[in-house]
Amino acid sequence: MIVAASYVIAALAIYSAGLYLIYRLRLYLTASSMLLGFLLFVYGPAYLAYMLFRRPISVVDLRISNSLNLDNAVVSLNLSIAIMFACVIAGIEFVDRLAPRSAQALQKSISGWNLQPLSGGRSKPWPLLFAILALGLFMACISLKEDHFGIIAGFLSVSGNEAVKTAYRQQYGGSHVYLYNVVVASIAPMMIVWGGLSGWILRWWPLLAVTALLAVTTVLGKLETLSKAPIALFLLQLMLVAYLVLRNNINWRVALASVIVTLIIFYPIIRIAVPEVDQMEALGFFYYRAFDVSNQALLEYFAAFPERIPHMWGANIRPVAAIWGLQYTPSFDVVSRLWRFSGGSTTTAMFIADAWADFSYFGVIGFSIVVGVICRAIDIVLLASGKAVAAVAALAAAFVGIYNLMISALPTSMLSGGLILPPLLVFTIVEGQKLLTRRRGRQQPRPNQLV
Template identity: 40%
Template structure:
C-alpha cells in the first residue's frame, strides 16, 4: 500500500511538471511560482527524503517505531498527490470562469520582454501618503522595541549556536502582529512599487519614501535574527529587477539565481550558525534545511494525526476557536510536543499540514484548490494588465505569499503573507481612486 501510494505521488509530480511547462511556457507568474515551489520543495526532494536521506534523521527513526507508520506514510503520499491535483484544478477553474482574462494574460506575458516598463496610473499622491503612514508605524515600533539594540546584542553574543539560539528565542521578533504583517508583505510590496514608479516619473519624494521604507524593512528583517527573512528580501528585490527587464525562465537564469542564493545564504549561515564554519557544513545545512526538513515535518504531522492527536475540525484556526469559545492550541505545538518534547518549538510545515490537522483529506483537497485559484486570480486580474511597477510589486508580494504557503497554513499566507490581503487592498485602492476621479469629472 505504501509503495503504491508513493508511486502515485511520483506520477502526480511528473504530471504537475508537464502541466507547468505547457501552461506557463517558462513565464514568471503567480501560477508558475506556486507549481515551481511545490515541485522544488515537495517533488523529487520528497522522494529522496522518503527513500534515502531519512536514514540520518533521529526523528525519522523514532517515527518508524510507531505502529501506525505505514498508514501515516500512505496518507501523506496520497495527500501529496491530492495537493498537485488540487492546485491544477484551482488554476483551471479560474481559467474557465474568466477565459478572456486568461487569454489576455497569455498575450501579456508573451509581449512582456518587448514592452518597456511604463506606468499609466495616477496614484503617486496616494502612494506617498500610504508610505508615510507605514514609515511612521514601522519607525515607532522599531524605536519602542529597541531593534538596533537587539541586533547589536546578538552580534556580541558568545560565538556558539546554543548561545545565539537562546538569545534569539528571548529577543528576536516583534510582539506586534500589525508590524509583522507590514514587515513581511505590505512594506516589500509598497517599496518595490514606489521605487519603480518614482524612477519612471522622476518623482523624488516617492523615491525617498521608498528608500526609507527599504531601510526600515531591512532593519526589521535583521531584528528577526534569522537568515531567511533577509534572504527572501534580497530574492524579492532581485525578482523585481529581473521583471523590470524580462520575463522568461532559462537555464542561464536558473544558474545565476542559484549562484545568487548561495552568495546570499552562505554568509548568513556563517553569522547565525557559527558551528557551520566549513563550506561543506554550510552546504549540508542548506540542503537539509531547505529540501528535507520541511518534508520531515510533514511526516511528523501525518504520523501524529489522527493516531495520537485528533483532527480539530476547524479549532486549529484561531478565529474559529474564538468563535466557538474554545482554547486555541496550534497544531505545530502539539506535534512538536509529541515528537520532540518541546511545546514551544515551531517546526515549519506547508499548508496541507494544518489542513490535514483540521479536516483530514477534505482539508487537503479544499486548500489545494484554493491555493491554485488564488494564484491564478492574481495573474488574470492584475498581471494581465501588463508590465508596470504595480504588477511587478504584486508579483514580488505573491512570491512571499507562496513561500508562506510552503511554510505555514493557507490562512497565514493569505493574510500575513499578503497572498489575498494585498490584492484585495490594491483592488480597493484602485476602485476608490476611480470613484474619486469620476466624481471630479
C-alpha cells in the same frame, strides 16, 4: 503493495504537475507558476528522495520510521501529495474557466512582457505616496518605541557561544506588535518595490523620498528579528524584481542562475550560523535545511494524525474554533509536544499539513483548491493589464506569500504571510488612483465648442 502503489501515484502526480507547468502555464513568472514551481521544487523529486533514500535524518525521524503505523502515514502522505498537485491545478483551471477573457488577456500580457516598456502611469500616484508615508511613519514609531537600534546593538555585543546568542534572540528578537510584523514581512517590501519603480519612472522625488524612508525602516525591522533569513529573502525579492523589470520568461539558464544566486546569498549565512562546517558540508547543510527538514516536518504531521491524535476538525484554526465553540489548539504545538516530549518548540510545515490535521483528506482537497484559486486570481486581476509597476510589485508580494505556504498553514500565509493582504492593497490603491484620475478629468474645464 499499497505503499508502493502510493509512491507511484505521488510520482505520477508530480510528473503531471511538471508537464502542466511547462506546457499549460508555460515558463513565465506568474503567481500560479511560482506556486507550482515552489511545490515541485521542495515537495517534488526532493520529497521522493527524502522518503525513499534519505530518511531518517534526526532522532524524531528515527522514532517515526520505527513506529508501527509508518505504512499508514506514508500512504496518507503520498496520496495527499498527489491530491494537492491535482487540486491546485483544478483551482487554477477553475479561475481560467470562470473568467476566460481575462485569462486570454493574461496570456497575451505575459507572452508580450519582454517587448513592453515598464509602465508607471501618467499621473502622480498620490494614494501610493500617502500609503508609503503612513507605513514608514508607523514603522519608525514602533522601532523607536521598542528601541530596535538598542536591541540590534545588544545582539552584536553579546559574547559567548551560539547558545547565548540564541537565548538573546528568543528573548528580544522580533516586535510584539502583530501589525508591525505583518508590515515588515510582506507589505513593506512590496510597497518599496512599487514606490521605487513608480518614483523612478515618473521622476517624482517626493515618492522616492518616502520610499527611502520605508526602505530604511523595513531593513531595520528585518534586522531586529535577529535572524538572517528575512534579509536573505528580501534580497531574493529584489533580484526577482530586477529580472521582471527586464523580462519574464524562464529557461534552463535562468533556472541555473537562480540556483547559483540563491546559494551565493545563503552560503555565507550558513558559514556564519554553523562555522564548524566546511565548504562542501555547507552545501549539504543547505540541502538538508531546504528540503529534508521541510519534508520531515510534513511527515511528522501525517504520522501524528489520526493514529496518535484525532483530527482536530477546526480547533487548529482560531476563527473556526471560536465559531464552533472549540478550544483553540495550534497543531504546531501539539505535534512538537508529541514527538519532542516538551513545550517551547514548534513544528511548522506546509499548508496541507494543517489541512490534514484539521479535516483529513477533505482539508487537503479544499485548501489546495483555494490556494490554486487565490494565486490564479492574483494573475487574472493584477497581471492582465501588462508590464506595470503594480504588476511587478504584486509578483514580488506573491513570491513571499507562496514561500510562506511552503512552511506554514494557509490561514497564516493569507493573513500574515503576504498571500492576500498585499495583493488586496495593490488592487485598492490602483482603483483609488483610477477614481482620482476620473474625478480630475471631469473637473477640468472643457474648451468652448465652435458653433
